[in-house]
Amino acid sequence: MGATIDTTGSNRRFAAIRDYRLIEAIGQGAQDDLARLAAEICEAPVALVTLLAPDRQWFVAQVGTDLCGTSLDDAICTHALDVDDILVIPDLSADPRTRASGIVLGEPHIRFYAGVPLRIGDGVPVGTLCVLDMVARPDGLSAVQRDMLLRLARQVVTTLELRRLLAERDETLHRIAETEAALSGNERRWQGLFENINDGFALGEAIRDADGRVIDWQFVDANPAWFALSGIDRDRMLAATGRQIDPAAPERWADGLHGMLEDGAPIGFVHHVPTIGRWFRGHCFRIDGDRFGAILRDITLDRAAEGRQSALIQLGDALRDCHDVADVARAASALAGRTLDVACAGFGRIDAGITQIEIGPDWTAEGGTSLAGRQAVDDFGDLADALAKGDAIAVDDVRSDRRTAGHADALAARGIGAFVIVPVRRDGRIVSAFLVHTAGPRRWSSEEIVFLRKVADRVDVGMAQVESEARQSLLIQELAHRLKNTLSMVQAIASQTLRGSVDRAPLDAFERRLQALGVAHDVLVERNWVGADMRTTIGQVMGVFGCNDRIALAGPDVALGARAALALALILHELGTNAVKYGALSTADGTVALDWSVAEGQLSLTWHERGGPVVCQPARRGFGSKLLRLGLAGTGDSVICYDPAGVQVSMQAALSDLTGG
Secondary structure, three states: OOOOOOHHHHHHHHHHHHHOOOHHHOOOOOOHHHHHHHHHHOOOOEEEEEEEOOOOEEEEEEEOOOOOEEOHHHOHHHHHOOOOOOEEEOOOOOOOOOOOOHHHHOOOOOOEEEEEEEEEOOOEEEEEEEEEEOOOOOOOOOHHHHHHHHHHHHHHHHHHHHHHHHHHHHHHHHHHHHHHHHHHHOHHHHHHHHHHOOOEEEEEEEEEOOOOOEEEEEEEEEOHHHHHHHOOOHHHHHHOOHHHHOOOOOOHHHHHHHHHHHHOOOEEEEEEEOOOOEEEEEEEEEEEOOEEEEEEEEOHHHHHHHHHHHHHHHHHHHHHOOOOHHHHHHHHHHHHHHHHOOOEEEEEEEOOOOOEEEEOOOEEOOOOOOOOEEEEHHHHOOOHHHHHOOOOEEEOOOOOOOOOHHHHHHHHHOOOOEEEEEEEEEOOEEEEEEEEEEOOOOOOOHHHHHHHHHHHHHHHHHHHHHHHHHHHHHHHHHHHHHHHHHHHHHHHHHHHHOOOOOOOHHHHHHHHHHHHHHHHHHHHHHOOOOOEEHHHHHHHHHHOOOOHHHEEEEOOOOEEOHHHHHHHHHHHHHHHHHHHHOOHHHOOOOEEEEEEEEEOOEEEEEEEEEOOOOOOOOOOOOHHHHHHHHOOOOOOOEEEEEEOOEEEEEEEEEHHHHHOO
8 A cells, every 4th residue: 555645745746746847757758768777777677767646656767567657555656755765675565564555466466666766856755766576575675776776866856857947948938939929019018028027037248358258248138027036226237247246156157158159058057146145046048149048046945945954964964973962962053053044053951840951062153152051941031831832932033022022132132133942842841952043133934943843853862862872881881890790709609619629720721711701801891792803802812911922913804793702712712821831822932823814704713823842632622622623603613733833723704603693
C-alpha cells in the first residue's frame, strides 16, 4: 500500500507539479537516457522516473515496462518522498510498508526497490528516480551504485529545472511576441500589456568601445514592475548606464551580452543587489541590432528558503562532530544567526517554573549584544504563559508589541529591538528554548519561525545525545574500575589459596596472565569498550617486559573487537614471557620482530626471535602452547616453528572475525 502523505506536503507537491508543468513532460523522453543509465548501473530490469500527481503515480520515463503509471495505492515511491537521500527496501514482500501492495502480491511480483526523491524548487519532493527488481536483494545496492543513483537523480532534477526555465523563457518570449504584434496594430493596447506584465521587463541597448566590444549598456524603457523590483526610478535609469546603476554587476555580464548579441542565444543569470538586499533571476534576449530585452523576477524568498534548508543540513553534519553541550549550542547558534542575519542567536535551558533561561555560548554578529548567561523570562516581557503552552513567541517591535511595551526601554538598552523565542517541550514540559534578536524592528516570517523550531528541536536532541554519551562514558569508567578490582581480588585469592605451595611457577604464570588481561582491558576502556587499536594493544602488552628497544613492530592500523583484543593480549603475553625467560629477550643481544599485514580480508601476524639461545623442541605442551595454537580467532590457524636460531610463530585470521565482539 502507498504511504500516508500529509496534506500540507501533498498540496506543496501538487502546486510544484503544476508550476513546473511536469504532467506535460510525461512521454516526452527527456529523462529516458537517465532511466536507462540507472537500470544498467544498478543491474535492475526496471528503472523509472516517477511523478506523484493528485490522481495517480505517473511514469515520466520508464525502462523495462510498457506501463505509463500506477494507482497511488500501489505507488511504493510514496515511501521515498521524506527520506534525505535514498530509500532501499531489499525485500518488498517482507517489509510491512509494502508487503500488501498489489504489485508485490500480484503481477509483476516486484521484490526489490531503491528510490531517490526528486526535490525541486525549495526542496519539494515531486517523485523519484527508482530501480526495481523481481528478486529480493538482501545486500541492496553497492556503494558505487548508491552514489551513481544519487548523481543521476540530481541530473533528473536538473532537466526538470531546465524545462521550467525554458518554459518560462518561451512564455515570456511569447508574451513579448504578442506585445510586439499588438504594438504594430495598436500602440495603446501594446503599452497597456507592457505595463501590466507581472515580471519586470526592460528594453536596453549595448554600449561598445572603439573596437566594437560591449563594455556597458543603457536602459531605454521599462515597465512599472521593473522599477518596483529594482528600486530605481525612471529618471535615474534613463540617465545612467547599467554599471552605474548597479556597481555589483559582474564584469562577465558585458562579455555575455556581447556574445548574446552576436549569436542570438538568450542568456540567464542570478544576481544579488546588496543595496536593497534582494536576489533576482533574469533572462536576456536579443531584439534587433544592439537592442535587447531583459526579464527580471524576484527570487529572494526562494533563496532564503534554500539557505534555511542548507543550514539545517549543515547543522546535522556539525552536531555529529560535537561531544560537548557547549559545542552543540555554539554550532547551532552560529548557523542560525548567519542564516537569518540577526544580531544574536543562542540556546538555553529553562527552569521548571519557567522563570529563568540559562543560555550557553551564543553567537553574535559584529556589534550584536550577547545573551549568554542566566536571563529572567520576565525581563523580556509578559511571556511566561505563552512559553508554558509551548508557543513560539515572535516580537516584531518591542515598543509596539503589548507583551513587551513595558520593557521596551530596557530591551532597547540591551540592543534588542525584535526577537523570537522558540520553546522545546520534552516529556510534557518546557525544558529549553532557542532565541534570536535584532537591534531594530523586524517582521518575522512564518518560514523563519518554522526554521527556528527545527533548529531548536535538533539542538535539544543533539544535547540529549551528548549528555547520554557522557553518562555512558562515566558508566564504562565505573565498570572498568570494578572489573580491575575484581581481577585484583582474584589474584589475591589465588595467592592466599596457594601460599606455601612448593612450586610458585603456576601461580606466577596465573598472575602474569591476569596482568595481561588488565592491560588489554585498559586499552578497551580508552575506546569505550567498542574495540582497540592493534598497535596500541601490542605496544602496551609488550611494554610490560621493559625491552622496547629490542622489540621491532611493523604493520598497519587495524581496529580489533573487544574479544580479539583480549585474545591478542594473552597470546603476546605468552610469547613475551617465554622470550624473556628462555628466548631472545633472555640475552643482551637478542631481538624480536613482530610484523602484521592485511591482504584480501586476512590478517597475518608473525613473531620472529633472533640472537637468543639455541632453541629446542619442548618436551611437553603447556597451557601457553595450547593458547598459541588456537590463534587470534580461536580457529587454530597458527604455526609454531622451533627453529634453533629463534622461535617463529605465524598466525592468520579473517579480518571480519577480529573486528566483531
